[in-house]
Amino acid sequence: MEFKDYYKVMGVARDATEAQIKQAYRKLARKYHPDVSKEKDAEARFKDLGEAYEVLRSPEKRAAYDQLGTGPRAGEQFRPPPDWGSGFEFSGAGPGAGDADYSDFFESLFGAAGRGSARRGRHGFDTGRGEDHHAKVLLDLEATLHGGSRSFTLRVPEIDAEGRVATKERVLNVQVPKGILPGQTIRLAGQGAPGHGAPGHGAPGQGAAGPGAPGDLYIEVEFQPHPLYRIDDRDVYLDLPVAPWEAALGATVKTPTPTGAVDLKIPPGAHAGSKLRLKSRGIPASPPGDFYVVLQIALPAAGDDKAKAAYRAMADALPFNPRASLGV
């Protein structure tokens, strides 16, 4: 198991005050909040940050964590000492509330029960209907292009008879609707928390949403990074390498698209970064997104004498200063 240096994650000294820790958390949270940030690894950074803050903001957890010292040297595996954590009591609500998904490191130290208490409670509802649950999944691009079934593994915190919180894994097979966009939601009726009260408690004919009925599950969708394509809302992007002569003279080249390979016409005089749009070939939402090809100029290697001669001939024939715009 990997040791986590929570002080390093938050960028604070080991003797930082509570105020400094809170300040550091707020600052980094604004930077890496997945709803705000464009940083590539925002989601993971924000998760680490929430976990670090959960430990360092609580005097008890912080004191317990500090007993571990600075952790093993790089490459060494971490194991909590056998007597670790005795005499500490953990309490308090976390910043990430119920949906936080902590690392194995965190769980080995504080247990699943160390997580902040979820936003629970009845909130004035007394219908006996189970709570709605929320989850987030990463889909492959193909799922939205063609639709089809996918298997999701969700981690569900559950409270056992003694009131302890444990995380249970749950596997759901779901038909992904074609054309779903990042940030949109799949609703699965009746897949949330079970209803309160004995089964059959509600009067017959009350339907699925009646008293004692289970809550719903809302799955927020994001996409996994694709080896070829980038997704921006409903549009799909591809970096397409072309030879210098294809860009300069124009050419028709084979290019992959999410819906199959096509012959793409490159106009003469294209340059690196030129964008070609294939309308409605992005994500098949309504309206459908577009497919953009961004040209990258690839240079053939000057590997042998023949290639070198070709480059020299080009240098002789073309009066070209690529740095003219830099004033040199």
Added chain:
Amino acid sequence: MPLPDGESLPGEIFEESAVLTVSDLSRMFAVDERHIVELVEEGVLSVIEVHTTEWRFSGAALRRVRIALRLERDLGINLPGVALALELLEELAQLRRERKVERS
């Protein structure tokens, strides 16, 4: 991993079909109805139908409520601040889209 379509739960894009009430949103996010009303009063959420005694929201409201509650909780922003952040985020997205169209 694609699976055979036989034994899976049918999913649909919630945003496209749903019409929601204050109590729907309150239940879905386990917050007080009063909090949803505050989101409307602050301009975070807009009402699509006022024809009955009850407010109605489009499915797209789900995403706004979700982001608003997360910003409140994770960044400690109050509601006017959340409203401002959401407006700025939308403006940013709009600018990014325009820049994309200009360049292509």
